[in-house]
Amino acid sequence: MGHRFELTDAEWAVIKPLLPNKPRGVPRVDDRRVLNGIFWVLRTGAPWEDMPERYGPRTTVYNRFNRWRKAGVWARLLEHLQEDIEDSLYMVDSSVVRVHQHGTGARKKGARTTRERRDGAISTGRSRGGLTTKLHALTDSRGNVVSLSLSPGQAHDLSAIPDLIEAVPEDTVLLADKAYDAKGFIAALVERGVCPNISNKRNRKDPRGFFPSLYKLRNAVERFFGKLKHFRRIATRYEKRADNYLAMAQLASARVLMRRL
Numbered sequence: 318m319g320h321r322f323e324l325t326d327a328e329w330a331v332i333k334p335l336l337p338n339k340p341r342g343v344p345r346v347d348d349r350r351v352l353n354g355i356f357w358v359l360r361t362g363a364p365w366e367d368m369p370e371r372y373g374p375r376t377t378v379y380n381r382f383n384r385w386r387k388a389g390v391w392a393r394l395l396e397h398l399q400e401d402i403e404d405s406l407y408m409v410d411s412s413v414v415r416v417h418q419h420g421t422g423a424r425k426k427g428a429r430t431t432r433e434r435r436d437g438a439i440s441t442g443r444s445r446g447g448l449t450t451k452l453h454a455l456t457d458s459r460g461n462v463v464s465l466s467l468s469p470g471q472a473h474d475l476s477a478i479p480d481l482i483e484a485v486p487e488d489t490v491l492l493a494d495k496a497y498d499a500k501g502f503i504a505a506l507v508e509r510g511v512c513p514n515i516s517n518k519r520n521r522k523d524p525r526g527f528f529p530s531l532y533k534l535r536n537a538v539e540r541f542f543g544k545l546k547h548f549r550r551i552a553t554r555y556e557k558r559a560d561n562y563l564a565m566a567q568l569a570s571a572r573v574l575m576r577r578l
Contacts, residue, residue, distance in 0.1 A: 362549025404457035
């Protein structure tokens with residue numbers, strides 16, 4: 318059953334050159350085997366402790382995921398796959414993700430108070446659905462992800478824009494819904510040389526030019542979120558640490574890109 322989640326030879330050929338060189342000394346567990354274990358957890362959403370033994374020691378697989386996240390391996394893999402993405406049309410959106418009870422209780426180093434412990438659960442917050450995280454994505458017109466970021470679930474969509482706007486190339490068009498209809502954001506886009514095609518809020522007194530036919534193409538980013546949430550570790554947040562959850566999202570996005578490209 319789990320074998321269908323494993324890397325193909327073509328996918329492994331893409332990833333292998335990007336992994337850290339094997340250090341001298343005791344040989345480490347086979348990288349491809351470990352990666353298959355990570356992808357099994359990512360796709361099934363199961364706890365690390367339930368990972369099948371064929372992928373090696375569970376602590377080894379988890380520690381490798383963590384160590385390579387700190388080394389930026391997962392971010393570099395996604396960046397490598399994005400090198401050929403070039404488009405004139407981009408879109409931004411967000412998706413709310415429920416935080417599982419196992420994903421709560423993160424604590425900042427040195428935290429002593431209840432407030433500090435609560436704030437240690439970075440990028441989680443209370444919204445109508447309970448404890449949630451908001452995953453933000455910038456994609457091209459084909460739904461290829463360009464940038465990802467996180468914010469607490471109750472935060473406004475514009476809260477993550479500083480992390481995403483720099484990834485929008487100049488001389489392009491950006492599609493977004495009316496949640497992004499804010500003067501400051503639109504001014505920043507124009508200053509960057511990006512043409513905003515953003516739905517007007519109902520209470521806007523000076524409606525901007527808007528092309529509904531172009532706006533319909535925004536479903537590409539919605540389809541991207543749909544594919545990303547096939548990975549159950551993304552559809553529900555089990556990670557206490559925001560950087561671990563973002564790393565999972567980067568890995569899932571890389572898998573989607575590898576299968577498409």
